Amino acid sequence: MTIEAKAEQHPAAKDRLAGAPISQDAGFLLAKLHAGGSVVNNRALAEFDLKERSYSVLILADSGLEPTQRELADFLSLDPSQIVALVDELEKRKLVARAPGKQDRRAKTVTATAKGNQLLAQAAIAARRAESEVLSALDAEEAALLKTLLRKALWG
Amino acid sequence: MTIEAKAEQHPAAKDRLAGAPISQDAGFLLAKLHAGGSVVNNRALAEFDLKERSYSVLILADSGLEPTQRELADFLSLDPSQIVALVDELEKRKLVARAPGKQDRRAKTVTATAKGNQLLAQAAIAARRAESEVLSALDAEEAALLKTLLRKALWG
DNA sequence: ACGTATAGTTGAAAATGTCAACGATTTATT
C-alpha cells in the first residue's frame, strides 16, 4: 500500500477526530485555530522579545490613535491590571511612553517611541510571515474573506 | 444632531481603536472573537455545570469515535494532564466512562454514558443559541462560510 | 530480549486571569 493510500484510510491520526460534530461549532474552530496560531505568532515574535500581547499593545500605541490604557483593556479584552504590566514592560524598554490624557488627567495615553516604531516595523514583517503560515491552507482570496467575516462578526 | 449621526462621529468609543492596523491581523481577530465568544459560551453552558472545555470533551466522547485521552489532548490542543482532570470530573459525574484501549492497553478511550448523552443534548441547544449570539452580525450564509473557512484553515 | 518510545497520571512551577481596594480625578446631583 502506498503512503498516500494509507494516509487516506488513517487520516493522519492527528485529525481522526475532525469528523466529530464539534467541528461544526464555531467556538471550537475559533479556539483551535487561535491556539495553533498563537504558537506560530509567538515563535515569530520571540526574536524581538515580544509576544502577541505586547505586539498588540505596540501596534495600537503606534497607530496614532493615542489610546488610553482603559481603551487598550477594552479593545484587547484584558483586565486593566494586565495592561499596566504590559505597558510597564514596553515602557521600561523605551518602546512606548505614557502621557497624561489631554482632557482627562486620570487617563494615560500610550504612544510608541521612535524605537518602538522601528522595532514594530521589523516585527510586523515576522508577524505577516507567521500569519501566512497559519493560513497556508487558504488562498489569498479566502484568507481575505476570512478576515472580513471576522471583522464583521466583531463590529458588524 | 441625531444619535445615529453622533454614533458615526464617535464610533461607540468602544471600538474607536478598531481602525488600527491590528484589525488586519488574523491572529488578533481570532483572539478577540474567541475571547468574546468564550464568555458567551461559558455562560450558556454554566447552566449544565459545563465549560467550553468539558463540553468539547463530552461531544467527542459522544461522537462514537472512541477517542483516547492522547487523541483528545492533541485535538483540543491541551496538555495530556489537563485531559486527565477534565475526564476525571466528567467521569465523577457519570457523564463519561474510561475504557482500556482495545489494541493498546496503555491507552484509555473516553465514551459518553447515557446520562452524558442526555446532558449533551440539552447543552448543545444552549451552545447553538450562544453561537448565533456571537455571530449575530453575520447572516446564516456568512456564518456557514466563516466556519467552512476555519475548517479549511485547520485541515486543508 | 533489550532498549527506546508512548499513554496516562501526578505534582510542582510558572504564567495568566479575576477581583477588590485605593488615591486621584472627573462627572452628576443637589
Added chain:
DNA sequence: AATAAATCGTTGACATTTTCAACTATACGT
C-alpha cells in the same frame, strides 16, 4: 458651589490555567 457617585490607573491577593518533569505500565523496533 458642595457633595456624591463614577472612572482611571495601580497594587496586591487569590484562583485558574499552562507547562513541564517525573513515574508506572505497556508497546514497539531491532
